[in-house]
Amino acid sequence: MLSRPLLVALAAGFLSATGFAPLDWWPVTLACLAVLLHLAWHAPRLKSVLLRGWLFGLGHFTLGNNWIQHAFDYQDKMPPVLGYFAVVLVAIYLAIYPAIAMGLAWRFARIVKARWNEPDIAFVLAASAAWIGSEYLRATLFTGYPWNPMGVIWVPTPIAQLAAFLGTYALSGLTLFVAGALYLASQHQYRVPLATAALLLVAGVALNPGRPVEDPARPHVRVVQPNIGQDGVDAPDYPARVLAKLAEWSGQPGAVKRLVVWPEGMVNYFVEDGYPRQYYRDGDPRWVRGRIGGLLGPGDRAMIGGNALFFEGETLKGAGNSVWTVDPAGMLGERYDKGHLVPYGEYLPMRTILAPLGLARLVMGEIDFLPGPGPRTLEVQGFGKAGVAICYEIIFSGQIVDKAHRPDFLFNPSNDAWFGSWGPVQHLAQARLRAIEEGLPILRATPTGISAIIDAHGALIGIVPAGQEGAVEAPLPAPLPPTLFARAGNWLALLAALASVVLAIAFRRWAR
Template sequence: MLTRPLLTALIAGFLSATGFAPLDLWPVTLICLAVLLHLTWHAPSAKSVLLRGWLFGVGHFTLGNNWIQHAFDFQDKMPPVLGYFAVLLLALYLAVYPAVAMGLAWRFTRLVKARWNEPDLGFVLAAAAAWIVTEYLRGTLFTGYPWNPMGVIWVPTPIAQLAAFAGTYALSGLTLFVAGALYLATQHQYRVSLATAALLLVSGFALNPGQPVEDMTRPHVRVVQPNIGQEGVDQPDYAPRVLNKLAEWSGAPGAVPRLVVWPEGMVNYLIEDGYPRAYYRQGDPRWVRGRIGGLLGARDRAMVGGNALFFDGEKLTGAGNSVWTVDPAGMLGQRYDKAHLVPYGEYLPMRTLLAPLGLARLVMGDVDFIPGPGPKTLDVDGFGKAGVAVCYEIIFSGEIIDQRNRPDFLFNPSNDAWFGSWGPVQHLAQARLRAIEEGLPILRATPTGVSAIIDAHGRLVGTVPAGQEGAVEAPLPAPLPPTLFSRLGNWLALIAALASVVLAIAIRRFAR
C-alpha cells in the first residue's frame, strides 16, 4: 500500500484516531505516525508532502471528531445530516496543521543535509518540533480548537505524568519522537529506538503514581449526575424534572462537610435577583435558591451551573454560561462566567450574515452568550479555593488557572449529552491531563456522563459511567505543590521545540 502514498496517508490518519478514547489503541497511533514520517521523508516535493500530511489530518480528524455530528440532533432549525458535513469541513481545516508540520520537517532535511540521504535522528527531532508548534497554533488560532492533542494518547499510561514537567504540547512532541524511533528501527537504525524504549520504560516506573489513596480527614465532595440529556429541553416539565432529579441524588447532610456539585446549566431557572420582572416567569429566584440550600447541612456548600442575564437598561443583550456557589441559607456567593465560548455552539459568529441563511447556534435560545473575563478563583467556605473551567474550557492547556490566585481544586461542570459516545470519554481524558499539568484535583460533573472525581495525578478516584444516573462521593483530593508547568506554562513547549531544532541541526552538521 505504501506505493500509493495518498491513500496510505488517508488510511493511516483515520486509524491514528483509534489511539484516543474510547478505544485507547495508542500503539496503533504510534505506528500510523511512523507511517506518516515515512511518507514525509520520501515525498518528492513540497507540494506532495503537504498533500500527504493534509490527507493524514483529514482522516485523523474525521474519525476523532465524529461525535460533533450528534450535537446537530438537538437543533430543530438545522437538519441532523448537516452534522456530517460539519465534521468533514472541520477536518478539512484542522488537517492544515499536520500538513504544515510535515512540510517543515521535509524542508529541514533539504536545508540541513547530512552526508547520507536516509532518515536520521535529526529528521525525527525536526518533525517533533514542528508538531509542537503547529499543535499549539491549532489550539490558539481563530479562538483555538485543541481537542485531542496527540499527547492525550498517554493518559492511560504513567508517561502522561510528564505533562507536569513539560505540558501537553511538549508531550505531543514526545509522541512524534517515539513514532520516529519506531520508523528509524524499520530503517535498521536501532540505537535511537532502543534508547527511546529504555527511556520510556524507566520513566514509566519512575513516574507511576500508583493507586489513589483517600484522606478521610478531608471534607467530602459529591458529584451529581442526573442522566437527563437534551431530549425534551423545550418541554414545560423539563426544568422541575431536572431540579428534582438533582435534588434526589444530592444526598443528605452528614457529619462530614460536603461540597455538592451539579453539571453545567442544569438549573433551568433564573437564580439571581435584579432582572426585569418579566423574566421571572418560571418563579421567584429565592425559591430556587432555597430549594438548593435546603439540601445542604450547616457546613455544606454547593456549586451549580445556570444562566446569568445581561441587560442594557431593560433590553436583554446576552447571557452568561455561569457557575455560582450556594450556601445553606440559599445565598449566592461568587460567580464565574465562562470565558472561552464555543463558536456556532454558544454564539453565532457574523450573526447578521449567517442568520438570514438559516444558520443558528447549536445551544437553543434567542440571544448569544457573552464571554466572561477569564480564569477566576472562587472562595468556597470550608473547602478552599476553586478554579472553574466550564465544559470545553478544560481542553485549553495553560489557560484555565488564575496564576495570581492559585486554586486548591478545579470544578469542571460540563454538558456532554450533545456528544454521542466518543466525545464524553475523550473530554474526560483531556480533563485528566489538565489535572496532571496543574497538579490540581478536578471535580467533573455532567448530566449524562462521564462524571468523575480526579486527583492531582490525573487518577480517577470515582466515576459515574455514561448513561447512568447517580452520584459519586469521596474526600476532596489534596492539591500538589505547583508543578513546573503550572509555573512556566506553554513556554515549556516553545523551549522543547527550540531545543529539538537546535539538537537536530547539531546532529546533522556533526554528521557532515
Template sequence: MRASPALLVLLAGVVSALGFAPLQAWPLTLAAFALWLHCVHTAPSLKAALWRSWLFGVAHFTIGNNWIQHAFDFQDRMPPVLGYFAVVGLALYLAVYPMLAGGLAWRLGRGGRAPDAGFALTAGAAWIVTEWLRAVVFTGYAWNPIGVIWVPVPGIAHLAAWIGTYALSGLTVAAAGALLAALHRRWMLPAGMAAAGLALAIGWPLLHAPGPTPPADAPRVRVVQPNIGQDHVADDGYAAEVFDRQLRLSGRPGPAPRLVVWPEGTLNYYIEDGYPLAWYDANPALVRAQVAALLGPRDAALVGGTALFFDRQGQVASAGNSVFAILPDGHLGGRYDKAHLVPYGEYLPMRTLLQPLGLSRLVMGDIDFAPGPGPRAVPVPGFGAIGMQVCYEIIFSGQVVDRAHRPRLLFNPSNDAWFGAWGPPQHLAQARMRAIEEGLPILRSTPTGISAIIDADGRLLATVPRGKAGAIELPLPPAHAPTLFARFGNAIAAVVALFLALTAVAIRRRSR
C-alpha cells in the same frame, strides 16, 4: 501492486485517531504516525509533502471528531445530516496544521536517503509549534492533542506535569520518527526513547503510590449526574424534573463539610435577584432555598445555570454560561462566567450575515452567550478558592488556572449529552491531562456522563458511567505543590521545541 502515497496517508490518518478514547489503541497511533512520516520523507517535493500531510490530517480529524455530528441531532433549525458536513468541513481546516508540520519536517529535517534522528526530532519540534497554533488561532480548537493518547499509561502521561501536553505531543511524534528510524536500522534515538519510556511507565507507579486515607472529618465532594439528555429539553416540565432529580441525588448533610456540584446548565431557573419579573419562571430566593435545604451549615453547592446581562434600556443584551455558588443560608457566594465560548455552539459569529442564510447556533435560544473574564478562582467558605472551567474550556492546556491565585481544585461542569459515544471519554481524558499538568484535583459533573472525581495525578477515583443517573461522594482529594508546568505554562513547550530543533541541527552537522 504498491499502494499510492495518498491512500497510505489517508489510512494512516484514520488509524492514528484510534489511540484516543474510547479505544485507546496508542500503539496504533505511533505506527500510523511513523507511516505518515515515511510518506513525508519519501515525498519528491515540498508540495507533495504538504499534500500528503494535509490528507493525513483530514482523515485524522474526521475520525477523531466524529462525535460533533451528534450535536446537530438536537437542533431543529438545521437538519442532522448537516453534522456530517460539519465534521468533514472542520477536518479540512484542521488538517492545515499537520500539513505545516509535515512541510517543516520535509524542508528542514531530511538529511539523507533514510529517515534518521534528525528528521524525527525536527518533526517533533514542528508538531509542538503547529499543535499550539491549532489551540490559539481563530479562538483555538485544542481537542485531542496527540499527547492525550498517553493518559492510560502512567509515567509517560505524567511528563505533562513537567513539559505540558503540547510538548508531550511533540515527543510522541519524535517517538514515531524513532520507530521509523529503527526500521532503517538507525538505533540510537529509538533505543534511548524506548528506555526512557519504559523507565517512566514502570518507575512512576512505584514512586507515586496513593496517599494516606483522609480523616473522617475531612471535607467531602459529591458529584451529581441526573442522566437527562438533550432530547428531553423541549418536554413539558423539563426544568422541574431536572431540578427535582438533582435535589434527590444531592444527598444529606453529614459530620464533614460537603461540596455538592451539579452539571453545566442544568439549573433551568434564573436564581440571581434583580431581573425584571417577566424573566422569572420561579422565585429565585425559593429555588436557592430548596438547594440550601440540602446543605449543612458547613456545606456549599456549585450549580450550572444561566446569568442574564441587561443593557441600559433594560433589554437582555447577552447571557452567561455560569456556575453559581449557593451557601447554606440560601445566598449566592459567587459566580463564574464561561470565558472560552464555542463558536457556532454558544454564539453565532457574523450573525448579521449567517442568520439570514438559515444558520443558527447549536445551543437552543436566540440570545448569544457573552464571554467571561477568563480563568479565575471563586472563594467558597470552608473549601478555599475553587477554579472553574465550564465544559470545553478544560481542553486548553495552560489556560485553565489563574496563576496569580492558584485554586484548591478545579470544577469542570459540562454537558456531554451532545457528544455521542466518543466525545465523553475523550473529554474526560483531556480533563485528566489538565489535572496532571496543574497538579490539581478535578471534579467533572455532566448531565449524562461521564462524571468523575479525578485526583491531582490524573487518576480516576470514582466515576458515574455514561447513560446512568447517580452521584459519587469522596473526601476532597489533596492538591500537589505547583508543578513545573503550573509555574511556567506553555513557555516550556517552546523550550522543548527549540531543544528538539537544535539537537536535530547538531545531529545533522555531525553526520556531515
C-alpha cells in the same frame, strides 16, 4: 484517483485516531505516525508532502471528531444528516496543521542535508518541533480547537505524568519523537530506538504515582449526575423535573461537611435577583435558591451551573454560561462566567452578517452568550479555593488557572449529552491531563456522564458511568505543589520546540 502514498496517508490518519478514548489503542497511533514520517521523508516535492500530511489529518480528525455529528440530532432547526458533513468540514480545516508540520520537517531535511539519503534523528527532531508548533497554532488560531492533542494518548499510561514537566504540546512532540524512533528502527537504525525505549521505561517506573490514596479527614465532595439529556428540553415540566432529580441525588447532610456539585446549566431557573419581572415566569429565584440550600447541612456548600443575564437598562444584551456557589441559607456566593465560548454553539460570530444568511439556525438560542473575563478563582468557604472551567474550557492547556490566585481544586461542569459515545470519554481523558499538568484535582459533573472525581495525578477516584443516574462521593483530593508546567505554562512547549531544532541542526552538522 489517489495514488498509493496518498491512500496510505489517509488510512494511516484514520487508524491513528484509535489511540484516543474510547479505544485507547495508542501503539496503533505510534505506528501510524511512523508511517506518516516515512511518507513525509520520501515525498519528492513540498506539494507532495503537504498533501500527504493533509490527507493524514483528514482521516485522523474525521474519525476522532465523529461525535460532532451527534449534536445535530438535537438541533431542530437543522437536519441531523448535516452533522456528517460538519465532521468532514471540520476535518478539512484541522488537517492543515499536520500538513504544516510535515512540510516544515520535509523542508528542514532538504535545507540541512546529511551525508546520506536516509532518515535520521535530526529529521525526527525537526518533525517533533514542527508538531509542537502546529498543535499550539491549532489551539489558538480562530479561538482555537485543541481537541485531542496527540499527547492525550498517554493518559492510560504513567508516561502521562510527564505533562507536569512538559505540558501537553511538548508531550505531543515527544509522541512524534517516539514514533520517529519506531520509524528509524524500521530502517535498521537501532541506537535511537533503544535509547528512547530505555528512557520511556525509566520514566514510566519513576513517575508511576501508584494507586490513589484517600484522606478521610478531608471534607467530602459529592458529584451529581441526573442522567437527563437534551430530550424534552422544551417541555414545560423540564426545569422542575431536572431540579427534582438533582435534589434526589444530592444526598443528605451528615457529620462530614460536603461540597455538592451539579453539572453545567442544569438549573433551568434564573437564580439571581434584579432582572426585569418577566424573566421570572418559571420560578421565583428565592424559592429556587432556598430549595438548593435546603439540601445542605450547616457546613455544606453547593456549586451549581445555570445562566446569568446581562442588561443595559431594560434591554437584554446577552447571557452568561455561569457557575455560582450556594450556602445552606440559599445565598449566592461568587459567580464565574465562561470565558472561552464555543463559536456557532454559544454565539454566532459576525451575527449582523451571518444571521441574514440563515446561519442563526446553527445556535440554540435567540441571543448570544457573552464571554467572561477568563480564569478566576472562587472562594468556597470550608473547602478552599476553586478554579472553574466550564465544559470544553478544560481542553485548553495552560489557560484554565488564575496563576495569581492558584486554586486548591478545579470544578469542570459540562454537558456532554450532545456528543454520543466517543465525545464524553475523550473529554474526560483531556480533563485528566489538565489535572496532571496543573497538579490539581478536578471535580467533573455532567448530566449524562461521565462524571468523575480526579486526583492531582489524573487518577480516577470515582466515576458515574455514562448513561446512568447517580452520584459519587469521596474525600476532596488534595492539591500538589505547583508543577513545573503550572509555573512556566506553555513557554515549556516553545523551549521544547527550540531545543529540538537546535539538536536537529547539531546532529546534522556532526553527521557531516
